[in-house]
Amino acid sequence: MSSxxxxxxxxxxxxxxxxxxxxxxxxxxxxxxxxxxxxxxVRLWLERMAEKGWTVPTWPAEYGGAGLTTxxxxxxxxxxxxxxxxxxxxxxxxxxxxxxxxxxxxxDQKARHLPPIARGEVAWCQGYSEPGAGSDLASLRTRAExxxxxxxxxxxKIWTSGAQFADWMFCLVRTDPDVPKHxxxxxxxxxxxxxxxxxxxxxxxxxNSPFCETFFDNAIARKEDLVGEVNRGWTVGKRxxxxxxxxxxxxxGARNRDPGRSLQDVAVDYVGRDGxxxxxxxxxxxxxxxxxxxxHAFRLxxxxxxxESEDGRTPGPATSIFKMYGTELQQEKSDLMCRIRGVQGYGxxxxxxxxxxxxxxxxxxxTRAASIYSGSNxxxxxxxxxxxxxxxx
Numbered sequence: 323m324s325s326x327x328x329x330x331x332x333x334x335x336x337x338x339x340x341x342x343x344x345x346x347x348x349x350x351x352x353x354x355x356x357x358x359x360x361x362x363x364v365r366l367w368l369e370r371m372a373e374k375g376w377t378v379p380t381w382p383a384e385y386g387g388a389g390l391t392t393x394x395x396x397x398x399x400x401x402x403x404x405x406x407x408x409x410x411x412x413x414x415x416x417x418x419x420x421x422x423x424x425x426x427x428x429x430d431q432k433a434r435h436l437p438p439i440a441r442g443e444v445a446w447c448q449g450y451s452e453p454g455a456g457s458d459l460a461s462l463r464t465r466a467e468x469x470x471x472x473x474x475x476x477x478x479k480i481w482t483s484g485a486q487f488a489d490w491m492f493c494l495v496r497t498d499p500d501v502p503k504h505x506x507x508x509x510x511x512x513x514x515x516x517x518x519x520x521x522x523x524x525x526x527x528x529x530n531s532p533f534c535e536t537f538f539d540n541a542i543a544r545k546e547d548l549v550g551e552v553n554r555g556w557t558v559g560k561r562x563x564x565x566x567x568x569x570x571x572x573x574x575g576a577r578n579r580d581p582g583r584s585l586q587d588v589a590v591d592y593v594g595r596d597g598x599x600x601x602x603x604x605x606x607x608x609x610x611x612x613x614x615x616x617x618h619a620f621r622l623x624x625x626x627x628x629x630e631s632e633d634g635r636t637p638g639p640a641t642s643i644f645k646m647y648g649t650e651l652q653q654e655k656s657d658l659m660c661r662i663r664g665v666q667g668y669g670x671x672x673x674x675x676x677x678x679x680x681x682x683x684x685x686x687x688x689t690r691a692a693s694i695y696s697g698s699n700x701x702x703x704x705x706x707x708x709x710x711x712x713x714x715x
Contacts, residue, residue, distance in 0.1 A: 328394050332401045339370050340407045352413040353438075354445035354487040364408075368442045371410035378416050378440045381424065385432055386440025396625065414446040414484070415439035419492045419511075422562045427549055435490075435511070447514070448566075449479040449493030449536060450559070456481075457698055459494070460503045460556065464538060466495035466510060468552070473497075473510060475518070475541040481695060485521045485534035488514050493543070494559050497552055509555030511547035518542060527687050563697060564641045583678075585610045585655065589662050609658060617651055620644075639709035646702040649692045656686040 323331075343363025351359055351368045359365045371377050374388065380395050381387025390398065402409070420439050423431055438444045455462040464477025475495055485491070491512055498506035514521070518541030523531035550558045586601065589610055594602040601607040624644060659682045660667035668683055669675025675683075693699040707713040 325393055325397060329397050329401065332398050333404070335374070336401055336405055336407060339374075340402075340405060341366050343367075344408050344410070345406045346408070348408060350408050350412050351410065351442050352445045352484075352487070353411060353415055353442040353489075354413075354484075355443075355489055356445075356487045367408070368410045372441045375440075377411040377442060378420060381420070381436065381440065385424070385436035411442045414448055414488075414492075415444060418448065418562055418565050419446050421565045422492075422558065423549065426558055426561065428546075430546060431511075431549065444489045445484065445487055447482050447485045447488035447491050447536075448562075449482060449491045451481045452478060453480050457701055459559075460507065462494055462496060462507065464493070464495050465499070466497050466508060466543065468497065471545050473508075473543045473545070473548075475510075475512065475538040475543060477538050479536040479538075480533075481524075482521070482534045482536045483532055483695075485514070485536050486523050486531075490514060491519075491536070492549070492562070494555055495543075497555075501553065504556045506553050507555045507559070508552050509549045509558040510543040511549065512541060512543040516541060526691075529684055530688065564639070585613060585658055585662070588659060592663050592666070606662065613651070613654055613658060617655075620647060620651060639705055642697070642702040642705040643710070645697065646699045646706070649699060652692055653689045656682065656689040660686045 341363035343361045344367035349360050349364050351364060359368075368377070372386065375381075375383060375386065376388055376398065378385075378387045379390040379398055380392070381389070383389050416439060420436060423435060427435070435444075439446075449464075450459060450462075452462050452464060464475065464479065466473040466475045473495070475493070477495075479493070482491075491514055493510050493512060494507055495510055496506055497508040500506070512519075518539050520537040520539070522535045522537075524533045524535060525531050526533070549555070589601045589603075589606060593606060596602040601610065627640070627644075663679060663682075666675060666679050668686075669679045670683060671680070697705075708715065
């Protein structure tokens with residue numbers, strides 16, 4: 323099938339099968355058994371897309387995907403954006419552990435874990451950072467003892483995004499404390515619904531609790547859920563981070579959904595228009611224009627990277643470029659959104675502030691952390707320098 327034929331077929335199918343309640347802003351299914359789907363159209367959209375294989379369109383059909391080429395995937399996302407269709411499913415299952423298992427998992431692990439992810443029946447979280455192992459992740463101390471057919475895990479993770487809603491965790495654990503730190507780490511999968519796992523949400527300055535502390539007290543991970551070899555999990559963990567920093571969906575912009583309206587629309591509302599219909603503040607107009615141009619160039623670069631990637635796979639160290647620059651654009655936009663509104667841009671409570679104004683105040687505070695989590699921007703610059711540019715240590 324030619325690319326144009328695929329586009330016409332996808333367009334017709336989406337227009338017919340994407341229900342009104344799955345278009346525009348609103349809930350996106352994560353697969354969590356602990357988060358109810360509020361609108362029946364969101365459930366219907368998930369079911370229809372899962373049956374089509376388009377919740378994970380580039381995955382093989384045997385694991386719930388549609389086996390689309392990179393070009394077809396880009397076209398599908400473009401057609402979804404054309405009708406303002408929300409992604410049917412998002413989360414660490416489709417974006418992180420799923421692609422990692424496709425590359426590095428056993429046939430048994432793929433068969434057990436990938437189809438439920440594709441159907442939106444399970445949500446995953448990431449057990450990486452610890453109180454004493456954040457930027458220096460390889461210093462992690464959570465211990466996993468080999469007990470024959472399973473590991474017994476004791477320790478603590480922190481900043482565990484969505485742990486309170488997750489069904490499973492992929493986790494880096496210390497399996498040999500007597501070798502160099504990078505060599506004694508293993509990558510395991512474990513269920514969150516067991517007596518040995520305790521989750522405590524962390525309330526942030528933004529008022530939300532997207533992160534958690536997670537405690538392990540003789541928690542169990544089955545041996546068949548060891549990904550890769552014992553003490554060789556660092557390689558698996560690094561590859562997953564590349565999916566996190568620049569997964570396929572993120573690269574083509576499927577996840578770029580911000581609260582509220584565009585910068586220019588907000589600026590016109592709060593500053594007004596000049597005689598030519600432009601934002602009535604030359605300095606602000608220049609800032610908005612520069613941001614929009616940079617954002618557009620960034621999305622085009624992301625798309626080109628997808629189109630040039632081998633077999634649709636996530637690129638390697640170059641993903642750090644997208645994490646670093648994407649974070650800076652995100653922070654710049656939230657800052658501009660608040661400054662455009664003046665004193666109305668920093669409201670927290672009260673009837674004098676609209677819900678959109680309060681939402682963006684929280685968004686501004688939340689984005690301050692974006693240059694730290696998932697690997698700080700300083701770490702990304704080091705990766706770019708060493709592994710992309712080839713500079714010496």
